[in-house]
Amino acid sequence: MSTEKQQEHLKRHIDETEDVQSDVGQPDVGNGEMDEEFVEDLDSLLDEIDEILEEDSQEFVESYIQRGGQ
Amino acid sequence: MKRRIYGLETEFGIIWTPDGPRKKTLTVQNVVMYLFREIVAGRMYPDVFLENGARFYQDIGCHPEYATPECDDVAELVAHDKAGERIITRLASTAERRMKNDGFYGKISIFKNNLDTPGNTYGCHENYLMERHVDFRQLASQLIPFFVTRQVFAGAGKIKPSHRGYYAISQRAEHIREEISIGTTTARGIINTRDEPHADREKYRRLHVIVGDSNMSEFSTFLKVGTTGIILRMIEDNFIQQRFALRNPVKAIREISDDITCKHQIELQNGKRLSAVDLQWQYLECAKRYLEQAESDPTTAQIMARWEYVLTCLETDPMQLERELDWVIKWKWLQTYLAKRGYDWDSPQVKHLDLKYHNVRQEESLYYTLERRAEVERIVRDTQIRHAEHFPPEKTRAKFRGKFIKKVNEGKILCGVNWSYIQLYEPYQILYLSTDPFKPEFDEASRTIYSI
Numbered sequence: 253m254s255t256e257k258q259q260e261h262l263k264r265h266i267d268e269t270e271d272v273q274s275d276v277g278q279p280d281v282g283n284g285e286m287d288e289e290f291v292e293d294l295d296s297l298l299d300e301i302d303e304i305l306e307e308d309s310q311e312f313v314e315s316y317i318q319r320g321g322q
Numbered sequence: 323m324k325r326r327i328y329g330l331e332t333e334f335g336i337i338w339t340p341d342g343p344r345k346k347t348l349t350v351q352n353v354v355m356y357l358f359r360e361i362v363a364g365r366m367y368p369d370v371f372l373e374n375g376a377r378f379y380q381d382i383g384c385h386p387e388y389a390t391p392e393c394d395d396v397a398e399l400v401a402h403d404k405a406g407e408r409i410i411t412r413l414a415s416t417a418e419r420r421m422k423n424d425g426f427y428g429k430i431s432i433f434k435n436n437l438d439t440p441g442n443t444y445g446c447h448e449n450y451l452m453e454r455h456v457d458f459r460q461l462a463s464q465l466i467p468f469f470v471t472r473q474v475f476a477g478a479g480k481i482k483p484s485h486r487g488y489y490a491i492s493q494r495a496e497h498i499r500e501e502i503s504i505g506t507t508t509a510r511g512i513i514n515t516r517d518e519p520h521a522d523r524e525k526y527r528r529l530h531v532i533v534g535d536s537n538m539s540e541f542s543t544f545l546k547v548g549t550t551g552i553i554l555r556m557i558e559d560n561f562i563q564q565r566f567a568l569r570n571p572v573k574a575i576r577e578i579s580d581d582i583t584c585k586h587q588i589e590l591q592n593g594k595r596l597s598a599v600d601l602q603w604q605y606l607e608c609a610k611r612y613l614e615q616a617e618s619d620p621t622t623a624q625i626m627a628r629w630e631y632v633l634t635c636l637e638t639d640p641m642q643l644e645r646e647l648d649w650v651i652k653w654k655w656l657q658t659y660l661a662k663r664g665y666d667w668d669s670p671q672v673k674h675l676d677l678k679y680h681n682v683r684q685e686e687s688l689y690y691t692l693e694r695r696a697e698v699e700r701i702v703r704d705t706q707i708r709h710a711e712h713f714p715p716e717k718t719r720a721k722f723r724g725k726f727i728k729k730v731n732e733g734k735i736l737c738g739v740n741w742s743y744i745q746l747y748e749p750y751q752i753l754y755l756s757t758d759p760f761k762p763e764f765d766e767a768s769r770t771i772y773s774i
Contacts, residue, residue: 293695294658297691297692297695297697298658298659298662298663300691301655301659301675301688301691302663304678304681304685304686304687304688304691305671305674305675305678307339309669309670309671309673309674310670312337312339312674312677313439313670313673313674313677314439315337315339316335316337316433316438316439316677317438317439317440317442318335318336318350318383318384318385318438318442318444319350319382319383319384319385319442320383320442320443320444320507321333321381321382321383321385321387321442321443321444321445321507322333322381322382322383322444322445322447322506322507322532
């Protein structure tokens with residue numbers, strides 16, 4: 253089954269069974285225009301990810317020391 | 323299906339990142355004290371019940387821990403689990419302001435994962451109230467293969483150095499050392515035998531599950547708890563006839579975790595070899611037969627539909643679940659980011675981004691960046707989560723506890739509260755026991771307390 257088909261399959265199940273939530277976000281895929289939009293979206297998402305990694309990676313990772321829990 | 327009480331306990335990890343000219347450092351212990359300061363007011367220990375019926379306290383190893391109130395619906399449980407993240411986020415903002423006033427400038431990061439950098443582990447524990455009549459050995463033998471294999475949809479994903487295979491499905495798998503054990507801090511077992519039902523012990527036992535990962539994805543949490551609930555119901559009704567006994571469950575749980583193609587076959591006691599997905603299919607088929615003759619309900623139907631969808635995808639290509647499952651979502655975005663920015667897999671940026679996936683403070687979180695951009699599937703709405711931050715579930719004992727807490731907080735009345743009792747000190751001197759968690763009100767207590 254292709255991804256789109258499976259998404260549809262899940263969506264159908266959701267529509268049939270769901271009363272918790274119906275507005276499931278679906279990615280836009282399809283014609284060339286969409287692809288261009290998709291690339292722009294991806295670029296701005298990657299920019300956002302850059303922002304959440306603003307501190308020094310090495311220092312940040314090394315500072316993550318907890319005591320073991322349960 | 324018959325109602326069941328569910329609960330989730332999450333231990334959070336903490337980093338304090340000092341800022342400003344003097345970069346004053348603080349121990350995790352100190353940061354946690356600041357976190358609790360707003361809500362412990364006047365109490366001896368950092369251990370409180372909240373107006374939504376949940377418990378928030380400091381657990382072993384200095385971890386702040388959030389235990390959801392008793393829920394009798396899995397979607398409701400997802401909302402309450404997420405509410406815990408929002409509550410600790412708010413406490414962190416308040417704590418940062420207080421710290422600033424005390425001269426400590428910086429940022430608190432809060433992680434919902436199961437591993438720190440050196441490899442210490444802490445947990446997300448699931449709790450299921452079960453019927454006492456079930457034979458424990460039988461319960462364990464039917465559950466072990468299920469718990470070993472459900473990580474293919476419940477795992478949170480773990481970074482490994484490139485020479486050790488890049489990525490694993492589960493964070494906890496490597497820390498599981500026994501099949502059955504009472505320990506939660508050493509010699510952790512696939513089945514944990516802690517049994518504190520906080521309810522009538524003759525009727526109920528509590529299944530305390532420590533083998534799972536902490537999930538960011540609502541979809542993963544929903545499926546993890548939902549499928550487990552269905553399996554338990556079949557065991558209680560003595561419906562599962564097949565035997566899936568594994569040759570070496572502790573070895574199997576690691577092997578499955580180490581193979582992100584989900585094709586690896588583990589050995590059964592009868593010599594046959596099956597993949598985790600094959601085994602899950604067998605449990606699913608069994609559940610379908612069970613539900614032909616048992617009463618279903620909307621939530622159970624949603625769980626079944628998603629379970630089948632996930633197994634269908636896992637069988638062909640797990641990467642199709644890049645919107646649903648934590649371990650796949652994280653793998654996809656780690657790879658995409660690295661490829662676009664030209665980082666090497668063993669670079670600190672990968673570990674950094676991995677950690678940030680699990681940050682519950684939304685503006686600093688990879689998971690929440692993806693959620694904001696509708697890159698992940700949801701189970702509940704934000705309005706449901708906001709509601710759960712302040713209001714207890716309507717149909718369990720938590721309802722009364724929540725209302726009670728609100729009342730005593732407003733009136734500054736001294737009391738003692740636990741899962742199964744409420745105690746009013748001077749001048750009332752009353753103790754109310756509630757051994758039935760399915761009952762939202764206890765009449766006598768309600769009358770007295772609402773009249774105060």
